[in-house]
Amino acid sequence: AQTVTQSQPEMSVQEAETVTLSCTYDTSESDYYLFWYKQPPSRQMILVIRQEAYKQQNATENRFSVNFQKAAKSFSLKISDSQLGDAAMYFCAYRSGAFGNEKLTFGTGTRLTIIP
Amino acid sequence: DTEVTQTPKHLVMGMTNKKSLKCEQHMGHRAMYWYKQKAKKPPELMFVYSYEKLSINESVPSRFSPECPNSSLLNLHLHALQPEDSALYLCASSQNPGQGVAYEQYFGPGTRLTVT
Numbered sequence: 001a002q003t004v005t006q007s008q009p010e011m012s013v014q015e016a017e018t019v020t021l022s023c024t025y026d027t028s029e030s031d032y033y034l035f036w037y038k039q040p041p042s043r044q045m046i047l048v049i050r051q052e053a054y055k056q057q058n059a060t061e062n063r064f065s066v067n068f069q070k071a072a073k074s075f076s077l078k079i080s081d082s083q084l085g086d087a088a089m090y091f092c093a094y095r096s097g098a099f100g101n102e103k104l105t106f107g108t109g110t111r112l113t114i115i116p
Numbered sequence: 117d118t119e120v121t122q123t124p125k126h127l128v129m130g131m132t133n134k135k136s137l138k139c140e141q142h143m144g145h146r147a148m149y150w151y152k153q154k155a156k157k158p159p160e161l162m163f164v165y166s167y168e169k170l171s172i173n174e175s176v177p178s179r180f181s182p183e184c185p186n187s188s189l190l191n192l193h194l195h196a197l198q199p200e201d202s203a204l205y206l207c208a209s210s211q212n213p214g215q216g217v218a219y220e221q222y223f224g225p226g227t228r229l230t231v232t
Binding site: 035037042043044045046047050091102103104106107108109 | 147149156157158159161164166171172204206208210220221222223224225226
């Protein structure tokens with residue numbers, strides 16, 4: 001079974017600074033997908049960024065980028081120019097590429113606080 | 117329209133009550149999901165419907181009964197729940213399951229359920 005580990009229960013960053021959230025995973029599969037979701041206090045889960053395991057290039061979405069190290073099974077999220085609206089719980093998630101397997105496995109989450 | 121809606125937002129029910137949670141999406145997605153999320157924990161998958169057929173049941177107790185009447189609607193029928201079933205129930209949807217591409221899941225805002 002796949003597992004996802006987020007070793008930082010809480011992180012904080014000054015507004016406008018850069019922060020990196022860590023995520024490692026364990027799998028024996030070669031085809032899979034990784035996601036970062038954020039869940040603000042309003043509780044709605046929002047997709048931040050996704051990465052296909054077969055792609056060597058790291059995904060980026062505006063101020064959000066990942067450092068995907070497939071051999072190390074590491075998938076960290078970098079948030080640049082942090083904004084107050086970035087405050088949320090961030091979940092790393094794994095999804096198998098196997099046909100018909102739509103299950104998302106989530107990490108335990110990192111609560112990010114933005115300091116004004 | 118990239119929205120998943122859930123009703124009601126809040127629900128309080130007794131252990132002998134029967135109630136239903138409703139989820140709706142109009143994005144043409146053919147996979148729909150129910151998750152349970154306890155406070156400060158990641159979402160836990162309960163059920164997956166692919167093309168209106170139940171494809172994954174994560175050993176959920178029978179007091180939870182899912183239903184997918186059509187491709188846009190997903191219900192979760194609740195009966196004889198226990199206080200430990202109190203949680204946030206999240207619905208999600210994604211495109212075209214089972215085609216070997218992991219489309220991201222779009223989440224609804226959730227229903228906060230309290231069982232008294």
